[in-house]
Amino acid sequence: MDPESDQDVCAKWSETLRAYHGTSCELENELQSRHQLGLSEFEVLQVLSGHCGGADEKVMMKDLEAEMYLSQSALSRTVTRLEKAGLVTRAACELDRRANHLMLTAAGRERWEAARPTHEAVLRKHFA
Amino acid sequence: MDPESDQDVCAKWSETLRAYHGTSCELENELQSRHQLGLSEFEVLQVLSGHCGGADEKVMMKDLEAEMYLSQSALSRTVTRLEKAGLVTRAACELDRRANHLMLTAAGRERWEAARPTHEAVLRKHFA
DNA sequence: AATCATTATATGCATTGACATTCAATGCGC
DNA sequence: GCGCATTGAATGTCAATGCATATAATGATT
Numbered sequence: 001m002d003p004e005s006d007q008d009v010c011a012k013w014s015e016t017l018r019a020y021h022g023t024s025c026e027l028e029n030e031l032q033s034r035h036q037l038g039l040s041e042f043e044v045l046q047v048l049s050g051h052c053g054g055a056d057e058k059v060m061m062k063d064l065e066a067e068m069y070l071s072q073s074a075l076s077r078t079v080t081r082l083e084k085a086g087l088v089t090r091a092a093c094e095l096d097r098r099a100n101h102l103m104l105t106a107a108g109r110e111r112w113e114a115a116r117p118t119h120e121a122v123l124r125k126h127f128a
Numbered sequence: 129m130d131p132e133s134d135q136d137v138c139a140k141w142s143e144t145l146r147a148y149h150g151t152s153c154e155l156e157n158e159l160q161s162r163h164q165l166g167l168s169e170f171e172v173l174q175v176l177s178g179h180c181g182g183a184d185e186k187v188m189m190k191d192l193e194a195e196m197y198l199s200q201s202a203l204s205r206t207v208t209r210l211e212k213a214g215l216v217t218r219a220a221c222e223l224d225r226r227a228n229h230l231m232l233t234a235a236g237r238e239r240w241e242a243a244r245p246t247h248e249a250v251l252r253k254h255f256a
Numbered sequence: 257a258a259t260c261a262t263t264a265t266a267t268g269c270a271t272t273g274a275c276a277t278t279c280a281a282t283g284c285g286c
Numbered sequence: 287g288c289g290c291a292t293t294g295a296a297t298g299t300c301a302a303t304g305c306a307t308a309t310a311a312t313g314a315t316t
Contacts, residue, residue: 004256006248012255013151020148021197023141038302061265069149074303076266098264098311120134127140128132166272189295202273204296226281226294 023126030122035115040070040078041087042119045112048088048104058101060093087111151254158250163243164213168198168206170247173240176216176232186229188221215239 024039031037037045047067048059065075079102082088087108093099104112152167159165165173175195176187193203207230210216215236221227232240 004252006252009248009251009255013251016144016147016151017197019144023144040302062263069145071304072265073267073305077302080266093264096264096312098309100265120137123137123141124132124134127137168272190293199274200295201275201297205272208296221294224282224294226279228295 019126023122026126027119027122030118031115034118035111036085037111037115038078038081040068040074041082042112042115043068044075044078044082045087045104045108045115046119048102049109049112058091058093058103060099060101062099064102082108147254151250154254155247155250158246159243162246163239165239165243166206166209168196168202169210169215170240170243171196172203172206172210173215173232173236173243174247176230177237177240186219186221186231188227188229190227192230210236 027042028039031039031042035042044064047064061072061075061079064079065072068075070078079088079090083090087105089103089105090100091103093101155170156167159167159170163170172192175192189200189203189207192207193200196203198206207216207218211218215233217231217233218228219231221229
């Protein structure tokens with residue numbers, strides 16, 4: 001059932017490619033030039049801030065990985081960059097010392113809040 | 129008009145990300161393991177084969193670049209890889225000797241035709 | 257408690273891609 | 287014909303990513 005033609009399928013893929021490349025490219029440029037953040041860095045901040053309902057929720061690398069389209073190694077390095085920039089902290093988990101608890105710093109939260117409208121505006125431009 | 133909520137816009141972006149990463153990742157894996165082709169390499173072969181209605185149409189790098197989401201430099205290197213693999217040829221254009229005419233070799237056409245069903249199957253799986 | 261498999265994360269290495277620069281061919285103005 | 291801006295493509299350099307592997311903490315088995 002639903003025998004979509006090769007053309008239909010191909011057109012959907014083309015449209016996905018167009019939307020993805022156009023949007024991610026502009027997100028990358030805007031976030032970098034206005035807020036010194038790469039797209040995946042912004043996305044990490046976003047997940048961390050989302051998990052923090054109120055103040056200081058903690059997130060493990062594993063959880064983060066599950067919510068992002070990044071390999072474990074790429075994610076580890078992305079967090080390292082954010083840590084060096086003072087936007088997140090890695091704290092060893094006390095219950096399981098293999099794991100890290102990640103947290104936004106105050107600076108991280110500020111940076112994310114500053115960048116959010118930029119991100120939002122680009123998405124709106126491409127999808128509204 | 130059409131005041132789509134932030135949520136709508138965000139959901140569309142999420143869906144685009146999901147579709148893009150899921151599909152391109154599987155395309156990459158399948159094409160590589162079954163046909164020793166990266167996705168962008170396959171795409172170059174596809175464009176070249178498409179331009180060749182009958183036998184031996186020629187395509188310039190510039191034209192190729194316009195049809196792909198790749199930088200000029202990345203494209204140049206991708207074509208270099210294909211050339212080394214014997215799948216395409218670069219021939220200096222006679223009218224404008226700065227330019228190259230790209231052509232599929234017989235091996236290139238074979239490889240593309242062999243890989244096409246794999247590509248098609250992945251797209252169908254994700255979009256049908 | 258010693259061994260072994262598993263889990264959470266980090267790191268070495270190779271690939272890929274983008275940006276800036278370079279080089280050669282072209283064509284324009286004079 | 288001679289400079290000079292432009293254009294098509296290749297290359298140097300660097301950042302980001304993925305895969306494989308290393309490290310280290312846990313948990314299970316004996």
